C-alpha cells in the first residue's frame with residue numbers, strides 16, 4: 591500500500607510518501623480502506639519526537655480516519671460498509687473497559703500513536719469494536735474530521751464539567767480542532783459561549799458557530815474581557831488546551847464554583863495557580879484525555895443529523911501530508927485539516 595511514514599524524528603521534511611507492507615488484521619480486527627484522515631497536534635509531536643514516549647520506526651501517524659471496510663469478521667459490517675474509526679484502542683477485557691471507561695484501560699492507546707499504525711495510508715487495521723458505521727449522506731472528509739475532537743470536547747464539557755444550559759463557557763482558541771467542537775457542543779447544550787481567536791477572520795468564524803462574543807487573544811486581555819462580558823462574575827466552565835500562554839488568564843476567568851478542564855498544553859506545560867483563588871472560589875481544575883467509546887456513540891447521532899458540523903479548513907492529497915502538517919504547525923487554520931487518500 592501507499593503510505594506516509596517517517597523513519598527519523600524531525601521537521602515535516604522527514605515525512606516520506608512511499609510503499610509500506612499492507613497491515614494484516616489479527617482475529618478480532620478489521621481491515622479498512624482509508625478514504626480520509628484528519629490531522630491532530632499529536633501527529634506533529636510524535637514526528638518531532640517526545641521526551642518520554644519512544645515511537646517505533648518507521649511510523650505511520652493518523653488518529654482520525656474514515657473509509658470502507660475491506661475485511662471484518664462481523665456480519666453487520668461487511669466489505670464496502672462506510673465507517674469512521676474510534677480513535678481510542680483498548681483491550682476490551684479489563685475492569686476499566688468492561689465498566690465503559692475504556693479510556694482508563696491500562697493498555698489504552700491512540701490510533702496512529704506509538705505502536706499503532708494510523709491513517710496516513712491506504713489501509714489501516716483496528717479492533718472491530720472501533721468501527722462506527724456512517725450514513726450515506728455523510729462524506730468521508732467530514733467523518734474523518736469528527737471523532738477525536740468531538741469525543742474530546744464531549745468528554746470535557748459533558749462528563750468532566752457537567753455542563754448545564756444556564757452555564758457560561760469560555761472556549762480557548764475556537765479555530766483549533768477541539769475549540770470548534772467545544773463551541774458547537776456548548777451552544778447545542780444551550781450554554782452561553784465566549785470564545786477566543788487570533789485573527790479577525792477566525793473571530794468571525796467562531797461567531798458563525800454560535801459564540802456570543804469572541805475575544806482576540808493576541809490583542810485583548812482575555813480575563814478582563816470575560817469579567818466585563820459577565821458583569822464581573824466570570825464563567826462557569828473554561829475549556830483549556832493552549833497551556834502556558836493562557837493558563838493564568840483562564841483560571842482568572844472562572845466564576846465562584848467554576849470548573850476548568852484541560853486536554854492539552856500546546857504552548858508549554860508550565861502554569862502557575864493562585865491557591866487562594868482555588869480554595870476561596872471553590873474552583874475545580876480537571877485534566878481530560880480523549881473519552882470513551884460509548885461517548886463517541888452518544889455524540890455521533892448529533893453529527894449524522896446535522897446538529898454538529900466539523901469545521902473543515904482544507905484538504906490535501908495523502909502525498910502532500912508534509913504541506914498539511916506545515917499548515918497545522920503555522921496555526922493558520924480554522925477547523926480540521928484533512929488528508930484525502
Ligand SMILES: [Zn+2]
Nearest residue numbers: 681684687695
Ligand atoms: Zn482494557
